[in-house]
Each structure stands twice: as structure tokens, then as C-alpha cells.
Amino acid sequence: MWLTDVRLVDLDLGAHAAAAVHVVDGRIDRIADAPPPEAPTLDLGGRFLLPGIVTVHTHLSIVFPFSDTDEDEDRALTALRSAERAHAALFAGATTVRCIHEQHRIDITVRDAARRGWFRAPRILAGGRALSTPDGHGQGTGSAYAKGADAFYAAAVAELEAGADHLKIFITGGLAHAGERPEVPEMTDAEIGAVVRAATEAGTYVVAHAGHHAAIRQALDQGVTSFEHAYVVDEATASLLARPGIFVSPTLSVTRSESWMRANHFEEHSIANAKAASGEHLASIQRLIAAGVTLTNGTDYPPGDDCDGVPAFVAEMGFMHGAGLSLRDTLRSATVNGAAVCRIDDEVGRVAPGYVADLIAVDDDPLADIAAMAGISFVMQDGVVLRDDRKGMR
CATH class of the missing domain: 3.20.20.140 (Metal-dependent hydrolases)
Structure with missing residues (x-):
């Protein structure tokens, strides 16, 4: 599944950019500008994507x-x-x-x-x-x-x-x-x-x-x-x-x-x-x-x-x-x-290929205002969507 229309927050550079994130078998497979044609997608509607x-x-x-x-x-x-x-x-x-x-x-x-x-x-x-x-x-x-x-x-x-x-x-x-x-x-x-x-x-x-x-x-x-x-x-x-x-x-x-x-x-x-x-x-x-x-x-x-x-x-x-x-x-x-x-930084804590797909999304830019973190509206763990407020999922 591809997560599309996301603003991927880069915690090394302190910046964000438009991206699509491919999740396969609970892990991040790759990050691209856009998914291939006809690929299964979940549109996050421009939200800012971060590690869980x-x-x-x-x-x-x-x-x-x-x-x-x-x-x-x-x-x-x-x-x-x-x-x-x-x-x-x-x-x-x-x-x-x-x-x-x-x-x-x-x-x-x-x-x-x-x-x-x-x-x-x-x-x-x-x-x-x-x-x-x-x-x-x-x-x-x-x-x-x-x-x-x-x-x-x-x-x-x-x-x-x-x-x-x-x-x-x-x-x-x-x-x-x-x-x-x-x-x-x-x-x-x-x-x-x-x-x-x-x-x-x-x-x-x-x-x-x-x-x-x-x-x-x-x-x-x-x-x-x-x-x-x-x-x-x-x-x-x-x-x-x-x-x-x-x-x-x-x-x-x-x-x-x-x-x-x-x-x-x-x-x-x-x-x-x-x-x-x-x-x-x-x-x-x-x-x-x-x-x-x-x-x-x-x-x-x-x-x-x-x-x-x-x-x-x-x-x-x-x-x-x-x-x-x-x-x-x-x-x-x-x-x-x-x-x-916790000594698991080769598995979690980043949005990068090979990492576990533990992800959250917020509506506003957390690099502009930490108050944006009060608006977590999407939670994924091990590649499974547990919560997506915009779709009414809990």
C-alpha cells in the first residue's frame, strides 16, 4: 500500500517535502515522489507524516x-x-x-x-x-x-x-x-x-x-x-x-x-x-x-x-x-x-526504507508549531492503520 499526498517530516534536516511512502509487510519499502499507476493507495490529504x-x-x-x-x-x-x-x-x-x-x-x-x-x-x-x-x-x-x-x-x-x-x-x-x-x-x-x-x-x-x-x-x-x-x-x-x-x-x-x-x-x-x-x-x-x-x-x-x-x-x-x-x-x-x-533505532524512530511502519500524521506543520502534535489524526503500527480520523476509523 502507498501512503500518498503526505508531507514527510525530515527530523535530520528539520524540513518536510511532498512524498509517497510504500508500506509492505509492516515495513517501509521505499519513498518516492508518487506511486506507480494503478497501485493501491491511501490518500492522507496533505497531512504531515512522522515516525510513531x-x-x-x-x-x-x-x-x-x-x-x-x-x-x-x-x-x-x-x-x-x-x-x-x-x-x-x-x-x-x-x-x-x-x-x-x-x-x-x-x-x-x-x-x-x-x-x-x-x-x-x-x-x-x-x-x-x-x-x-x-x-x-x-x-x-x-x-x-x-x-x-x-x-x-x-x-x-x-x-x-x-x-x-x-x-x-x-x-x-x-x-x-x-x-x-x-x-x-x-x-x-x-x-x-x-x-x-x-x-x-x-x-x-x-x-x-x-x-x-x-x-x-x-x-x-x-x-x-x-x-x-x-x-x-x-x-x-x-x-x-x-x-x-x-x-x-x-x-x-x-x-x-x-x-x-x-x-x-x-x-x-x-x-x-x-x-x-x-x-x-x-x-x-x-x-x-x-x-x-x-x-x-x-x-x-x-x-x-x-x-x-x-x-x-x-x-x-x-x-x-x-x-x-x-x-x-x-x-x-x-x-x-x-x-x-531503547537500542532499537535500527527498527523504529524514523520514516525510512527498512524501518517498521509505525507512523503518525498531523494536520499542521509540527516544525512550525509544536501545538500541531495535539492534532494527531492518523496512527499506523506495523503497517496496519489503527486510526484515521478523517475516515472515521478507530
Whole structure:
């Protein structure tokens, strides 16, 4: 099938051009000026075509408010909640998500069910359960708890053996709990190093919840390559994070979504913590942008959730662009860069021959205004049209 009358957005050049895209057996076969005569076509009516969104800080099983979490919840309830959120994320345009902590390792279950074709979900990179100290940021969330290097290594191996694609650790406090502070370190060098060793032996990598530059430097020294939040980061650490192969998800949504938090019944202490952190969080991300750090899109919320009228991953794009990230780099954060941190950038994240046909389209030019991303009206996954608002398809 040929997708015709599209404006193909080039995320390398920051430009777009008229094109036709040939999709065969779930992949992009070729790109041309026009299809051959008599070829089957789907006319997109001049819409702007981009890769499907890759968003990399996802929690499908999370419960709001956090205090309602039941670590002993029936797995079936966890699965149903997570499957619905996965489905919503996909139809919103997030064709790939990276989960970085799910109760009962339910992301592995949902991933495997989707691979078997039992229901439609995004391409899921699963992290299983995050690894936390018993009294750390992950306490009460169904994390895997450990203390000491040997215990963290064993816990890491257990997640990998259960099917995790990567590992998640909490190296500092956060904003969720009363009295919690993101600058407080929660893991030793030996503990972080043990998790990195387990990941390296399995050919994968470690993602760190990281609130402060001191712990980020500590984790960089131990070989961690993917960082979340960066609530407080100085210029010197931003320069270190700008090294090739290092990725940061700013998750600006966490400190800029008070209306969403209230709609989801967050406790007042969580809202107050987020508001108090918002100014320095923004300044820290602006330092990362100035240093040229490779940024990725992550929401810390279910990515298909409605945040002030747009999907959470679109709200995050707006926050990142508002912090000073260029339009092109904001789009790359949610496509090219997301695929790269997940180590699947030879498969997804681009509209190019040989790549999986995970595609979205918007009515207006996203290189002129990031608000255009609120108008996703076409979603294709693996060459299958899942949504085309102009044709009434859902």
C-alpha cells in the first residue's frame, strides 16, 4: 500500500517535502515522489507524516493517589489497568513505550500478550520491577527491594531472568512522599555498580531515577547511561551528561501538571513537592539543553492520559519546547532519541526504507508549531492503520 499526498517530516534536516511512502509487510519499502499507476493507495490529504512516538518513562500499572497502591493486588487487576492504558497510549500515537517499573512485572506480561497478537498495544520495552532500597523512593510500590551489592546484583538478575529488557534503579529520593527530598542519595557505589554489572552481562543497560547532580555523577562513574527527572543539575554535571551515549528524560510534566494531579486525587504533599521543585527543575533542564544533552520524551504518567486536553506525551513536548529545546529536537526527543536509548533505532524512530511502519500524521506543520502534535489524526503500527480520523476509523 502507498501512503500518498503526505508531507514527510525530515527530523535530520528539520524540513518536510511532498512524498509517497510504500508500506509492505509492516515495513517501509521505499519513498518516492508518487506511486506507480494503478497501485493501491491511501490518500492522507496533505497531512504531515512522522515516525510513531517513542516515549520512554512510562508506568502502565501506577495507581493514583500513590497511597492507594496495594503491593498484594490481584495480578488480574494490575493487568487490566495496564492493558487499558497501553491501548490508550497506542491510539493516541505512542507506538513504542519504555516501561521503567511496573507492579508484578506486568509490563512483561502485557508485552508478551501483544506480541502474540491477543490485543493491540504499543511496542513495549519492559523493565519489570524497579530496584529500590527497602526504605527508598520505591518503597510501597511493588519494587524489588535489596540492600548491599550482592543483594542488588541478585535482584537485577532476577528481573532479567523474568524477561526485563533493561533495569531501573532509584538512586535518590523524589517528590511523591511527604518529607522526601530528591537530593538525598539512596544507593552506594557498590550497589549501583552491581546492577550495572548484571545489565552488562545480559547485554543491556540501567535507567536511574535521579533527582540530583551528586548522585548522577556517582551513577555515571558506575556506568549508568540513562537518567530520569534531573530535578537539580548544575552546569558541570550537564557537561558530563552531554557525552555520546548518555540520555536524559526531563519529565517536566512531573512539576508542571497541577490540574492533572488534582484531577487524579494526588495528596497535597505530592502537589506541594512538585510545585516547590518546579523552578529549579526548569532551570536544570535549561542547563541540559544549553550543554547539548541528548534528551528523550518521558511523562512519568500513562502516556495516553489526557493532560489539559492533550495526551501526556504531547504535553511533555510542549514543556520541553517551552524550556528552550528547538522544534526539531523536541520532535527528535520523542522519536529518534527514544529509539536510540531503547537500542532499537535500527527498527523504529524514523520514516525510512527498512524501518517498521509505525507512523503518525498531523494536520499542521509540527516544525512550525509544536501545538500541531495535539492534532494527531492518523496512527499506523506495523503497517496496519489503527486510526484515521478523517475516515472515521478507530
